[in-house]
Amino acid sequence: MSLVKLYDTTLRDGTQGEDISFLVEDKVRIAHMLDESGIHYIEGGWPGSNPKDIAFFKDIKKEKLHQAKIAAFGSTRRAKVTPDKDQNIRTLVQSEADAVTIFGKTWDFHVHEALRISLEENLELIYDSLEYLKARMPETFYDAEHFFDGYKANPEYALKTLQAAQQAGVDCIILCDTNGGTMPYEFPKIIAEVKKVITTPLGIHTHNDGDCAVANSIMAVEQGIVQVQGTINGFGERCGNANLCSILPALKLKMEKECISDEQLRHLRELSRFVYELANLAPNKHQPYVGNSAFAHKGGVHVSAIQRHPETYEHIRPELVGNNTRVLVSDLSGRSNILAKASEFNLNLDSKDPVTLEILDNIKDMENRGYQFEGAEASFELLMRRALGTHRKFFSLSGFRVIDEKRHEEGQPISEATIMVKVGGKVEHTAAEGTGPVNALDNALRKALEKFYPRLKEVKLHDYKVRVLPAGQGTASSIRVLIESGDKESRWGTVGVSSNVIEASYQALVDSIEYKLHKEEDAAAKK
Template sequence: MNSTIKIFDTTLRDGTQGEGISLSVEDKLKIAQKLDTLGVSYIEGGWPGSNNKDIEFFIRVKELSFKHAKVTAFGSTRRKGTKAENDPNLNRILEVGVAAAAIFGKSWDFQVHTAIQTTLEENLAMIYDSVRYLKSNGLEVIYDAEHFFDGYKSNPEYALATIKQAEAAGADWIALCDTNGGTLPHEITEIVKTVCQNIATPIGIHAHNDCELGVANSIAAVMAGARQVQGTINGYGERCGNANLVSIIPNLQLKLKYDVISADQLASLSSIARYVSEIANMHMPINQPYVGSAAFAHKGGIHVSAILRDSSTYEHITPELVGNKQRVLVSELAGQSNLVFKAQELGLEFDTNNQQTKLLIEQIKEMEHQGYKFEGADATLELLMRNAYGMLEEIFTLESFKIMVTKSAGQPVLSEAIVKLKVHGETVYNAAEGNGPVNALDNALRKCLKKHYPGIQHMHLSDYKVRVLDDKNATAGKVRVLIESSDFKNAWNTVGVSENIIEASWHALVDSMRYALLSQSRTSHQPEEQREQVGLVNH
């Protein structure tokens, strides 16, 4: 049996139906290029018959060059009572000039009667005519059998008849859709096997995640004979989302040994998942399998002691296979092994009998007693350890900052920050406004640093959390601020603690900037012309 699996990505179409997701044309073009580098076979760009944004995407995407993927347009079967040649949606697919089209039609007799309100015979004709028309115009056609599994359970003879019409009309693929996301894996297996026995056309699977089974159902379908998997990056999609390709791809390739994408492409999976989440402005769960920042994070001292001997004791794969990395969390539950591992990761000589090491351990314990929490702030911990071993350059020092918050009747609150730093011996002074005092501080700090470190423009704050540590003192209690930052490739967390929320925010903010500049300095071995392209060269 053919072990090659084709990936059909619908992030740009089905993914955008998820709550809170809205992609501009520029966003869609950027993501499309990333998807091509990942090695997907099809990129479903949208429905050209539904809106002007998708039409513009299909026009502009022709200016790009793709090595792996076919740009695919989405649409429906012809309308009832019309000819395919006269159907505006089908003709719009032809007009945008794509090589492939995915069109959906009804497989469930209930949907035929209730949703499109026509006869079962007319629905079969709609499917046949639409596929035939697109095929006659030279397109590769993927027929999406909507509600197929519900339809099969209701009326198996009719559900099979619908996809046989698509096959007779020349469809290149028939994708079975679990549109409501309510089918269980054992049902998927049984039904896909039956379809493969009755249909010669290659089968695909399009699963939704309403029972949190999108990934499991997709894998079950492949093991039953499907050779195309449709889904989205990070599982974005309507209601509970679509099947998550970020989990499906490594499961198929690493666990089941299917031929999906190359090893190099698989190693880009984590960075692409983060990139798409940033473009979509969606927070990526830290515990997302394979690619989340906590996917290979270890906290318990016994666990860490074991992975120091052999990482397979508590890791199911090598993280680098999917572009992720092993992390050890330092917290009140962590033993000495955690710090040993962290030191090794940073290239530090960590001798527990060394006075310097003992002082560092005591400092960490004291900071935790004050309210610091390093298990969610790896970047602050790394800066702390590097500083203890004399490996941290003093990039800038604070001389002062001032914040003014003004509220006038009938006007929004205005926040302005003034920051004064010493950078390479030069006093730098800048002011900036922002949406709140922390944002104003962030903007002013960037303005102070950008002359010496232009690469700072490539990082941004992606999350900000405040936790009151001493609720007995109400608004006078100590607070912990956790800031998450990213630069489209990596994400890191920093922490600050103080009785004053602005000071706590400042500490976390400064650590975030220091870590960003430290990370950028690691690229200093690159040729200068490459570093200038991303703004890392100091001037």
Template sequence: MNRNITIFDTTLRDGTQGEGISLSADDKLKIAQKLDALGVHYIEGGNPGSNSKDIEFFQRAKSLGLTAKLTAFGSTRRKNSIAEQDASLLRIIESGVPAATLVGKAWDFHVHTALQTSLEENLAMIFDSFAFLKRSGMEAMYDAEHFFDGYKNNPEYALAALRKAQEGGADWLVLCDTNGGTMPGEIHEIVSRVAQELSTPIGIHTHNDCELAVANSLAAIGAGARQVQGTINGYGERCGNANLCSIIPNLQLKLGYSCLPEEKLRALTSTARFVSEIANVHMPVGQAFVGNAAFAHKGGIHVSAIMKDSKTYEHIQPELVGNKQRILVSELAGQSNIISKAVEMGLDVNANNEKTKAIIDRIKELEHQGYQFEGADASLELLLRDAFTESVSIFTVESFKMHVEKSNGNMISEAIVKLNVGGQQVYTAAEGNGPVNALDNALRKALVQFYPQIENIHLSDYKVRVLSEKDATAAKVRVLIESTGLDNTWSTVGVSSNVIEASWEALLDSIRYALLQMDRVEIGNPPATERLGLVNH
């Protein structure tokens, strides 16, 4: 039995039909290179005749030297016409790609209602289109649109559509659950019959309208399909497409199929996150296999167990898909959580250490005040280092001032910061695009003469969450800041009823953590709540 599965990625075509996703030609080229590095077999780039962006993409993609087969998308010829004169088919051939996917109707209802033509003409459209592509020397795949709905309504006609594509020379017959409403048992039963009656290899293309796209894809593979189509992170129209980031590891690690080389599979998490960044779509933290919380542990009993053997609460080794185990510390944390995090940092901590008990109580109290360290690992590391090591004070904050003015229709923010760095007083001012940016600029300006690498650090994300909505504008807020630089990304947290003060806390932690990474010197400002005493308003 053939255990090799062909991976067909349609992120750049079907994935871009998802709400809120818009990729430029440059974006698509970057993602195509990342997908190629992952090792997928086909990359569907779009329709070379539909818009100028896709035309540019296919022209520029020729120079990428992709190992994967770049694939163009189109549809069968227009009704009552000739394939050799069909503009869409001609543009596919002119694009110079080695492979093409043509979508064609397999549901008699769609033939009558959408195409408004006869069943016989639709079959002719399918045959003519594939015969034309094959005469042009291309690999051709038939995306049998609405196949499962069509099969359930008129099985013989749905099968007839597949046979016509096969007679025309199609290299793959891809069965599409276009409306995403078919159940896994139905998928398995129908694919099994198709595999028995036709000789052309079968593919599966499912949508996630019933949250079953991954399950349906796995069911189809189990019934004989050998190509699976999907998108990174499940992007796609309505509820999305089948998520390749779940399908691939399930097939390879759970079911024993071969999809990607082992070393390529380890790039799955980084690929998922790269595509998420380029698409500017937040990636769910709990996404299976590749999510930030996929192997995160919070409950003290869980952490105690995985420290003995990770198999107690992890179904695979995270590293197999390029992810990593994370220990979360929160009000639910026990000593095992603290010890595990400390060990990660190279601190000598044990369960009998009174400091361990003290820091657990401290974290619980801070979280009661509104701090959250699950998404602010850098602030947590600073807390632990302050608790378990002899910190050396490198700088202290004597005061800061903010000035916000609206002049000639423009908002101007200026921050003035006074620091003591190694006994030397530093007084700087800086403007910025808003108070937080001004504070960031002033703080880094004060320190850059001592630590030039700070110039390479920048804020990459800034989030504010209101913690007590009933207090309206006087509500306490939590600020999370993500910083990037030094080949790393880290997050810090601040809490206050004053958004500027909360932002200042998070900014200070960000700089402290950066200096720690630069010199491995432990900066001595007191953590979170105590630090505020250093700031004179």
């Protein structure tokens, strides 16, 4: 297996994406996670551009990494300023990073319009900057910005810029598709021409504006590229960078390239989720390899097939990247979906059991009324328990009332919920305020039940979604509420449907609490 070095730029190029921002502490934590995941180079930022990146390079020196090298990023020197007098170049050296990467202009259009210097002067900028850094840094890389656009506009000059970098003795020249518009079929011919005049190892840095960043990176590796740059989850400016969460398994499993270990690959989904969490973004459920839906099966024919042989509808085993097969339940479900879900929940069903057909008919009827179980598997498990007669009713509702009151025009509304529940032979009547009527109802319900079931204090409401169902009835339309709850160990989804948003929310809240109580009861029974 040939070795491909992985260069992560999540902490620099990734943070240029809209809605992406990391604290210095976040960047240090991500660097540790990338190091443990087998990434060879971690680009920490541009120390000459902002105080946060300067602080990162200062802080990361205090940390012990297993094998990853920290790279600092910057640009070639300014025109008419020597490298030793250029503040950007000096800051790169002062960062004391393990490697340095600078970018320069490859496209003659940029030289004339952005730098407003001659083509010959630009070659001097590239050579002088890289020669100066090569003598002072452990490793020096050159990002040939806009290389593919530059090559297509003026191939002779684009290659001269690479030769200037090579003459300076850089360790790797990275071909950049900075605008992200190059197509995969263009790569073989262009890279072949590069290799006729460049003997320095080559890298690739692609953007996703044409939705081809991953394909282009893989195509470049096929042409002999030895360093791949990208970001976790494809974070980056405009449409993002090449997604390492897709490139890594492709290199390892499809192309049989040496890059990271099998064990490190099994933590890929964990790495993806970790970076989403610190970016405070919801994970993309449809993301290849690591997304929740990457190995999710809904159609009955698909589910029946993967029960026999997973390879029928799965291109790899999900466990290889830390994911797992999921069977969804909907009005498209067949018996195989129900049986698969029952097995997942350790419930005893077989295909000939009349209860299986009852559950299937019930699901299709409920989805026709607006229920959705794809994001509410806890509600589905409770539905199966009820059909099987194994559901325990932990409490019953005697009634609730929710009041929203706005006392003056500028003030915020005040929400208060009163609820009465019966647990065993005891009636609990309580009230609570909240930020909005649903939060007030949630607080009141928990307040009433926690004295009987103290473990409910662990349950947190992570997400709350309301959807008006297309019934054409305006404000009288049905409402579907999806709630995601969780404790220290796991998360689960529940659903409620009603023409009244409070009632729909109550249904989902009750299912969430009952699921938690069943989970606790099942765990206790196993001990």
